[in-house]
């Protein structure tokens with residue numbers, strides 16, 4: 473059987489398929505399924521699936537495996553980890569891909585830029601794990617079968633998932649605690665893996681949440697677990713992807729905030745809410761908890777949601793991502809109305825090495 477060496481990122485995608493993190497997907501998409509996913513957010517068999525999971529390859533690799541029925545995927549150390557069956561190879565129509573996935577052709581969009589760097593061919597095929605078990609990914613990673621057991625053991629019937637790629641602001645905390653009033657438990661599930669320059673490093677996101685878990689959140693109501701994939705910055709479509717992943721982990725509710733999985737101003741801030749109107753909740757299989765922005769208002773003198781407050785932007789303690797990065801880099805004090813004091817102190821202490 474022919475063997476190809478693939479990146480850690482592709483191996484992780486294969487692992488997510490094998491671990492059923494990407495259920496109902498069992499394969500790297502072939503040409504027809506890719507088109508169906510990009511145009512209708514569904515697989516050819518009609519099941520909802522919004523995110524193209526693809527294996528890209530250079531032309532020489534595509535030619536090497538053309539006509540093969542099965543191939544081996546090996547890591548950079550030449551360790552054979554997965555087998556792919558039902559192989560197909562086809563030319564990668566990148567323009568069609570990023571126009572449909574990101575709704576953008578702008579080469580400054582991080583998703584478009586990444587697509588342009590990929591190989592010119594795609595390889596479809598069903599994923600089979602060659603070993604019985606793979607090494608544990610991270611001490612905080614639990615596979616879908618593990619999280620389901622954990623929730624069951626805790627007798628959590630309703631579990632809300634929170635996706636994040638940032639350390640917690642008090643607005644996140646507000647939303648998470650509000651969600652907790654509606655469910656039995658909260659699963660905070662930060663994305664670990666490829667992000668763009670200037671994003672927070674994974675270990676510090678986890679470290680900051682660790683502080684809240686220890687000092688602030690109700691006991692036995694919150695679980696912190698990692699999700700190993702890369703950010704696509706596909707906004708609304710990525711919100712649906714994130715919701716389906718959390719359904720696979722056994723969550724019954726998914727929190728979607730303002731500008732979910734967005735990048736700068738590429739998406740309407742609430743496009744990631746509206747997209748869920750296109751699916752019946754029953755078919756989607758997970759309830760969406762939609763939240764607006766929360767912030768501290770100096771006039772209301774508390775944290776409020778946009779719709780609760782009449783005082784306008786001047787009264788808000790709201791700091792943009794860029795401004796927060798700047799403040800942290802310069803070692804400035806972060807207002808406690810924006811980031812809880814213990815968390816801010818932790819971030820400030822790590823500031824020399826805090827960003828990707």
Ligand SMILES: [Zn+2]
Pocket residue numbers: 769770771772773776780781782783784787
């Ligand atoms: Zn107000």
